[in-house]
Amino acid sequence: MAGMKMGAKFEAFHREGQTWLCTTGLPSDVTIEVGDMSFLLHKFPLISRKITALNVVSLRCAAEYLQMTEDCGEGNLIAKAEAFLDEVFSNWTDSKKALETCEEVEPYAEDLHIISRCIDSLAVKAYSDPNLFNLPEAGDKSLQSPWGTVLWNGIYSEIKPPATGDDWWYEEVSSLSLYLYKRLILAIEAKGMKLETIAASIIYYCSRYLPLMNRQSSFSETNHVNSGTTMAATSEADQRALLEEIRKLEKRVGAQLDQAVLVDLLIPNMGYSVETLYDIDCVQRILDYFMSIYKAAAESSSPCIIEEGQLISGTDTLTPLTMVANLVDGYLAEVAPDVNLKLLKFQALAAVVPDYARPLDDGIYHAIDVYLKAHPWLTDSEREQLCRLMNCQKLSLEASAHAAQNERLPLRVIVQVLFFEQLRLRTSISGWFFVSDNLDNTQNPSGHLGPPQK
Incomplete structure (x- = not known):
């Protein structure tokens, strides 16, 4: 323009x-x-000699402040700026440029609804066919030279044609600030964009600003991206807003944790002082949110609770908690080989799930065994503390047989496993004799033990 x-x-x-x-x-x-x-x-x-997409927002705000209306003179600045804004909104590139300049005069641009108009313009274009606003097609061979450059009016250019798929706008909007990007995504979602496309855009945006998201990128590429962004100079207010967004996201994940699978919880640790491979603290917070919601729901429904804390309400109320317990046990087994995982952190995460949530303790036993194998330097006292997370009575026959021969377990735990295994065997034998006696009494109600008389 x-x-x-x-x-x-x-x-x-x-x-x-x-x-x-x-x-x-x-x-x-x-x-x-x-x-x-x-x-x-x-x-x-x-x-100013010329109104452009880069100065029209400032001019419009200044004209409003100076009250440069048509009452003061025909063709005044407000009318000129508004007419030019209408032209800006018809073009994707100019709409994006104008939106980026709104941050310099944000309060005034917000009052004049310039930000919302820019966002609505971009949202409509992102949802529509990009060919409607003069974006060249990536697959149009007539626009490309044999060397892959674009040909416009017989002139070779090094500019690459933008793609026209659903993801063509990802890179375009990735330069926006978090505040403007969030508003744009909400507007695009309101237009009916597929959630998969929106999620892919968010991943692309995060990969540009968050370290280690793209581990395969070269050091020079990383420096280039960081130099072109404003994250290094992020204000304290923006940092607080970002932390608040992360907290809200973790709560939303915690509210539906029973629907997650193991791979969903394997969140890479993005911190600069990386201790563990995966972000254990994030999973801990998500699990805490889930347990707080579950306990509040259980209290509101007033289930019957016995002394051990076991819920004896219907099976349906235990299902989400049991699913989360199995999920946590699988997660613990996955992160247990990490030599940097501290014992206290492992214990804290495992202890969040109550004992009654696990019908069997095979999962937590497997996680403990993996942790002991990866941390052979633990003392006997620490091993015993770790083994208190499982209930030896709730081990299956296969797990009990394995634990009885597991040299990594403390001797006291092995003795407990053998004791409960013997008790289970004795109970089974007693039950067998009881059934056998009842069967004999049914077949011989007179109690005569000899052979039947002819």
């Missing part, structure tokens, strides 16, 4: 070097005296 020229008498002046000279006999509007020197200035050279 070329822009709109301003100033009715621009032809009355010419420029020599850095000095504007009046070619007509117009009187000066401003006189500045410095010592014995007088500088005669005119207002027309001080007026």
Whole structure:
């Protein structure tokens, strides 16, 4: 977009070097005296010569502040700026440029609804066919030279044509600030964009600003991206807003944790002082949110609770908690080989899930066994503390047989496993004899033990 020229008498002046000279006999509007020197200035050279997408927002806000309406004069600045904004909103690139400049005058641009109009313009174009607003097709061979460059009007250019799939706008909007990007995504979602496409855009945006998201990128590429972003100079308010967004996201994940699978919880640790491979603290917070929601729901439904804390309400109420317990056990087994995983952190995460949530303790036993194998330097006291997370009575026959021969377990735990295994065997034998006696009594109700008489 070329822009709109301003100033009715621009032809009355010419420029020599850095000095504007009046070619007509117009009187000066401003006189500045410095010592014995007088500088005669005119207002027309001080007026912006052209309205562009980069200055139209500032001009519109300034015109509103100065009340430059049609009542003061025909063709005043407000009318000119509004007319040019209408042209800006018809073009994707200019709409994006105008939106980026809104941050400089955000309160005024918000009051004049310029931000919302820019966002609505971009949202409509992102949801629509990009060919409707003059974006070249990536697959159009007539626009490309044999070397892959684009051909416009017979001129070779190194500019690559943008893709016209659903993801063509990802890179375009990734330069927006988090505040503007969030508003744009909400507007695009309201237009009916597929959630998969929106999620892919968010991943692309995060990969540009978050470290280690793209581990395969070269060091030079990373430096190039970081130098072009404003994250290094993020204000304290923006950081607080970002942390608040992360907290809200973790709560939303925690509210539906029973629907997650193991791979969903394997969140890479993005911190600069990386201790563990995966972000254990994040999973801990998500699990805490889930348990707080579950306990609140359980209290509101007033289930019957026995002394051990076991819920004896219906099976359906235990299902989400049991699913989360199995998920946590699988997660613990996955992160247990990490030698940097501290014992206290492992215990804290495992202890969040109550004992009654696990019908069997095979999962937590497997996680404990993996942790002991990866941390052979643990003392006997630490091993016993770790094994208190499982209930030996709730091990299956296969797990009990494995634990009875597991040299990594403390001796006291092995003795407990053998004791409960023997108790289970004795109970089974007693039950077998009880059933056998009842069967004999049924077949021989008279109690005669000899062979039947003929």
